[in-house]
Amino acid sequence: MTVRTRFAPSPTGPLHIGGVRTALFNYLYSRHHGGDFLLRIEDTDRERSTDVATQGIIDSLDWLDLARDEPPVFQSQRIGRHAEVARELLAAGRAYYCYCTPEELAAEREQARAEKRVWRYDGRWRDRDPSEAPPGVTPAIRLKSEREGETTLEDLVQGTVRVANIELDDMIILRSDGSPMYNHSVVVDDHDMAITHVIRGDDHLTNTFRQIQVYKAMGWPMPRFAHIPLIHGADGAKLSKRHGAQFALEFREQGFLPEALCNYLMRLGWSHGDLEIVGREEAIRLFDIIDVNRGASRMDYAKLLNLNGIYIRQADDDRLTRDVLHRLAHRPDLALGSHVAARIRALMPALKERAKTIVELSDSAAFLARTAPLPMEPKAAAALTAEAKLMLRDVATDLALTDFSVPSIDAALRAFAERSGLKLGQVAQPLRAALTGSTVSPGIDATLSALGREESLARIVAAAGSGQSATGATSD
RNA sequence: GUCCCGUUCGUCUAGAGGCCCAGGACAGUGCCCUCUCACGGCACCAACAGGGUUUCGAAUCCCCUACGGGACGCCA
Numbered sequence A: 001m002t003v004r005t006r007f008a009p010s011p012t013g014p015l016h017i018g019g020v021r022t023a024l025f026n027y028l029y030s031r032h033h034g035g036d037f038l039l040r041i042e043d044t045d046r047e048r049s050t051d052v053a054t055q056g057i058i059d060s061l062d063w064l065d066l067a068r069d070e071p072p073v074f075q076s077q078r079i080g081r082h083a084e085v086a087r088e089l090l091a092a093g094r095a096y097y098c099y100c101t102p103e104e105l106a107a108e109r110e111q112a113r114a115e116k117r118v119w120r121y122d123g124r125w126r127d128r129d130p131s132e133a134p135p136g137v138t139p140a141i142r143l144k145s146e147r148e149g150e151t152t153l154e155d156l157v158q159g160t161v162r163v164a165n166i167e168l169d170d171m172i173i174l175r176s177d178g179s180p181m182y183n184h185s186v187v188v189d190d191h192d193m194a195i196t197h198v199i200r201g202d203d204h205l206t207n208t209f210r211q212i213q214v215y216k217a218m219g220w221p222m223p224r225f226a227h228i229p230l231i232h233g234a235d236g237a238k239l240s241k242r243h244g245a246q247f248a249l250e251f252r253e254q255g256f257l258p259e260a261l262c263n264y265l266m267r268l269g270w271s272h273g274d275l276e277i278v279g280r281e282e283a284i285r286l287f288d289i290i291d292v293n294r295g296a297s298r299m300d301y302a303k304l305l306n307l308n309g310i311y312i313r314q315a316d317d318d319r320l321t322r323d324v325l326h327r328l329a330h331r332p333d334l335a336l337g338s339h340v341a342a343r344i345r346a347l348m349p350a351l352k353e354r355a356k357t358i359v360e361l362s363d364s365a366a367f368l369a370r371t372a373p374l375p376m377e378p379k380a381a382a383a384l385t386a387e388a389k390l391m392l393r394d395v396a397t398d399l400a401l402t403d404f405s406v407p408s409i410d411a412a413l414r415a416f417a418e419r420s421g422l423k424l425g426q427v428a429q430p431l432r433a434a435l436t437g438s439t440v441s442p443g444i445d446a447t448l449s450a451l452g453r454e455e456s457l458a459r460i461v462a463a464a465g466s467g468q469s470a471t472g473a474t475s476d
Numbered sequence B: 001g002u003c004c005c006g007u008u009c010g011u012c013u014a015g016a017g018g019c020c021c022a023g024g025a026c027a028g029u030g031c032c033c034u035c036u037c038a039c040g041g042c043a044c045c046a047a048c049a050g051g052g053u054u055u056c057g058a059a060u061c062c063c064c065u066a067c068g069g070g071a072c073g074c075c076a
Helices: A017-032 A051-063 A075-091 A102-114 A182-192 A202-218 A248-253 A258-267 A280-286 A301-314 A317-328 A338-354 A358-369 A378-383 A386-400 A406-420 A424-436 A444-451 A453-465
Strands: A004-007 A036-041 A095-098 A140-143 A150-155 A159-164 A172-174 A197-201 A224-228
Touching: A004 A017, A004 A197, A017 A036, A017 A051, A017 A197, A017 A224, A017 A248, A017 A258, A017 A280, A036 A051, A036 A075, A051 A248, A075 A095, A075 A140, A075 A172, A075 A182, A075 A202, A140 A202, A150 A202, A150 A224, A159 A202, A172 A182, A182 A202, A197 A202, A202 A224, A248 A258, A258 A280, A258 A301, A301 A338, A317 A338, A317 A358, A338 A358, A338 A444, A378 A424, A386 A406, A386 A424, A386 A453, A406 A424, A406 A444, A424 A444, A424 A453, A444 A453
Parallel strands: A004 A036, A197 A224
Antiparallel strands: A095 A140, A140 A172, A150 A159
């Protein structure tokens, strides 16, 4: 039997990072076993479900490269089938009409809570004849749950979990308006979709016991269940806005690579010895659901950032150049052209060594898309002393004689420094300021080479010329 | 409140009775490399929630307590 897993989010908002991990585990599990990974949109709550959210979920999964094997199933299109199963249950005597009104039940629940009692539906219509039904009330359909013994769940992550059946009341499977309830439709859909492994957040653990009752009542084979722990914020509380990014596409916006996010999320609650860096192929090969921990784990943005840096360094230079160009295109202060793309591509091996996000990478490449005179950071301006400016004119002469390859630039700079009795840093820092407007950049030789002869010399001249009047009487 | 689950360095984790006076990674600190910043290298800091059992021996088995989390809808 082929393994079939599914990710079943409700489209009520952007895809949360916990959902991403659930999707990832489902994906990895099915791939590991050569099975199928499916998507089901649980949009039966018409009030809260939106098309925008649905599209957001699909975009998120696409970005993360969690490919589905079949078109998405929309639960809202299956409510007829859910009702049909409910009627089957009714006909088989495994379910019954309940004529309690929502108001009546809500009041009871409220009262029980006020008295600090546990409230459960008492099954008052379970064995009553429908002829006793009060007039004018359209009934809901409730499942006849087992009332004795206990239900045991052999969870792939949580182990053996038992609940006394007395804890479970007769849940509603079909509302009085004919629409299905979650715990019912999930079972019908999972069955019809031939799902073999249900991997989901452990907030669903207690639902499972109710769902098992439906499987039993229908005589359907049960899938295996795996309830994975939730992700919390740094303070151990539920992940929320103040903890930082929490939605998949937010991470994309903040410059994270999908493979870094996947690697991070996979290692959260799962491990394979001391292994930290796990690419997609290896993840598929190594992933097993029984290696997933039971306890909730906390989101550590610092570690994700570190991982992102590692993935950026490993990433293909052309791809990173495209990403950077895409981001820089939105900046009104820059002028992009093919020569800029070439410069960024040329310097990319050095740039990516220094960035932890695509945002940082883009910022660090921005100077390549400017034209002289450059805006100067205060520290860079300070590096351009009168003395330095004079030195720049001289070094420009030497540089002009090179072929602007990295080795020849390096050789020229070292020779110049030695001849002038300067340390390399005393030459490189003013040059860096002149070329980038900053005190931080890749190696000065690579920076010069990427910028090219013409642009480099123009920037040096611009920087050296602006303080021409300096005669040694400069203040501060 | 009831039911269920969990608890190893700040964080993610290794650990399936002796290999552990607890290992790795991130973060932090210091040093080295060095034209800046990174990268890289080296080192330091730092944990078995508490108590009680079993055992020759427990982070590992069992029990209790504390703390944390989840679920208790005609929501999903």
